[in-house]
Amino acid sequence: MKNSIFVREALPPEKEYVLDYVHTLYEPAGDMIFPLSQRSGVTCRPLVAVGDPVLAGQQLSECAENPALGAWSSCSGTVKAIERRPTRTGEAECIVVENDRKFRTAEGVGVRTDWMELGRAEILRRIREAGAAGSAAARYPTSARLDSLAPGTVSRVVIDGSEWEPLISSDDDILRTFAHGVVTGLRILLRLFPGAEGAILIGEDKQRALDTVWDAAEDAAGIQVVAVSAGRPLGGEAMIDRLLAWNNNSYTSERACCLVETPAGANAICEAVCSGTPFFRRVVTVAGSAVARPGNYLVRVGTSCAELLAAAGGTRPGAEIKKAVMGGPITGLSLSTLDVPVQKDTGALLLLAEDGEESAREAMTECIRCGRCARACPAGLMPMLMLKAAEKCDQKEYARLHGAECISCGVCTWTCPAKQPLSQLFAYMGALIKK
Ligand code: SF4
Numbered sequence: 001m002k003n004s005i006f007v008r009e010a011l012p013p014e015k016e017y018v019l020d021y022v023h024t025l026y027e028p029a030g031d032m033i034f035p036l037s038q039r040s041g042v043t044c045r046p047l048v049a050v051g052d053p054v055l056a057g058q059q060l061s062e063c064a065e066n067p068a069l070g071a072w073s074s075c076s077g078t079v080k081a082i083e084r085r086p087t088r089t090g091e092a093e094c095i096v097v098e099n100d101r102k103f104r105t106a107e108g109v110g111v112r113t114d115w116m117e118l119g120r121a122e123i124l125r126r127i128r129e130a131g132a133a134g135s136a137a138a139r140y141p142t143s144a145r146l147d148s149l150a151p152g153t154v155s156r157v158v159i160d161g162s163e164w165e166p167l168i169s170s171d172d173d174i175l176r177t178f179a180h181g182v183v184t185g186l187r188i189l190l191r192l193f194p195g196a197e198g199a200i201l202i203g204e205d206k207q208r209a210l211d212t213v214w215d216a217a218e219d220a221a222g223i224q225v226v227a228v229s230a231g232r233p234l235g236g237e238a239m240i241d242r243l244l245a246w247n248n249n250s251y252t253s254e255r256a257c258c259l260v261e262t263p264a265g266a267n268a269i270c271e272a273v274c275s276g277t278p279f280f281r282r283v284v285t286v287a288g289s290a291v292a293r294p295g296n297y298l299v300r301v302g303t304s305c306a307e308l309l310a311a312a313g314g315t316r317p318g319a320e321i322k323k324a325v326m327g328g329p330i331t332g333l334s335l336s337t338l339d340v341p342v343q344k345d346t347g348a349l350l351l352l353a354e355d356g357e358e359s360a361r362e363a364m365t366e367c368i369r370c371g372r373c374a375r376a377c378p379a380g381l382m383p384m385l386m387l388k389a390a391e392k393c394d395q396k397e398y399a400r401l402h403g404a405e406c407i408s409c410g411v412c413t414w415t416c417p418a419k420q421p422l423s424q425l426f427a428y429m430g431a432l433i434k435k
């Protein structure tokens with residue numbers, strides 16, 4: 001079913017999508033790196049030792065708290081070291097695999113199964129054991145919740161492909177090239193929660209993705225494909241649910257919960273359930289003014305960003321990288337080195353020849369209480385008040401202002417005329433409170 005929704009206050013039209021690039025397959029040659037800690041405060045236990053041979057699809061580490069945070073080898077080779085290496089969040093213990101470039105797969109990987117024949121417990125086991133769900137787990141912690149939610153407790157399952165940040169087009173690419181996988185991933189999730197409605201959200205400017213997914217979802221009952229006019233994040237699960245409910249005239253204040261996944265996560269669920277393939281490959285946008293051949297690349301998780309840049313032709317002649325970012329220009333993390341690995345939730349690698357961060361810092365002024373951040377916040381928060389609490393490190397006041405509900409979307413920072421580093425401070429407060 002086709003539908004469309006419109007979101008208030010789009011961000012300024014500064015998008016520069018890499019829309020016309022369909023991904024290039026890149027097979028890595030160098031060592032592959034798998035951090036034991038993929039999220040602050042959560043460390044995994046290694047399941048291999050130095051010298052062990054490994055195969056693509058073999059589990060390397062496990063995480064008791066959230067199975068999706070374990071690591072699966074994306075290549076065949078030998079465990080070379082378990083040691084501290086740079087990662088996107090600083091140095092951390094990593095499993096380093098010497099890649100033999102044969103990409104031999106573990107037993108069971110790629111073996112086709114008819115998912116319609118599988119029961120709920122087997123589907124959940126396959127998703128769990130492939131680390132498939134929750135590819136943007138900070139905002140959509142799907143995998144940790146799938147096991148705990150009983151059928152009947154979920155009203156809606158949404159694939160959020162609205163991809164609002166400038167420069168990035170990896171979701172658009174996945175929707176166009178893996179449309180069947182994304183739709184099947186959603187159908188599998190709907191099978192786990194009978195009675196729930198399904199929706200796939202796609203930016204209205206991505207006509208080819210809309211057409212392809214509309215075709216793929218044509219015969220799938222209970223799935224809407226929704227064109228979204230968002231030039232800003234739609235928010236967390238509760239906000240997306242409310243938005244769709246208003247749009248469908250089905251809003252009630254007592255709703256069961258809504259599950260949201262990314263297109264990469266939905267495709268990974270399809271691959272995990274239908275062919276026993278762990279989430280070890282994804283599309284990454286490599287873009288920015290310093291890149292010689294910007295585009296989308298289908299790469300193996302664990303590939304070093306330095307190698308990925310080389311695959312994209314290296315830097316443009318005369319260009320010097322002033323800033324490297326993993327993720328989008330608004331919500332991504334600045335990198336101090338390119339010797340960090342691509343991870344399951346790496347949608348983009350941006351290499352900028354102009355140092356926007358420094359100029360933004362220079363231009364920072366006092367908050368002028370204009371209220372733009374509050375009007376733009378998709379979680380309905382009051383960033384200017386949270387800013388005051390964060391500046392004083394006042395955890396009590398920060399909690400009173402519902403700071404824990406911040407989804408780290410970065411929109412407040414983007415809209416603030418005073419150039420206050422709002423989302424960065426909120427991420428710090430979030431980590432502090434968690435500790
Ligand atoms: S406070 Fe800022 S970063 Fe947090 S949800 Fe609101 S707009 Fe996004």
Ligand code: SF4
Pocket residue numbers: 366367368369370371372373374383384387415416417418419420422
């Ligand atoms: S947008 Fe910036 S200047 Fe305006 S109220 Fe928010 S923090 Fe203050």
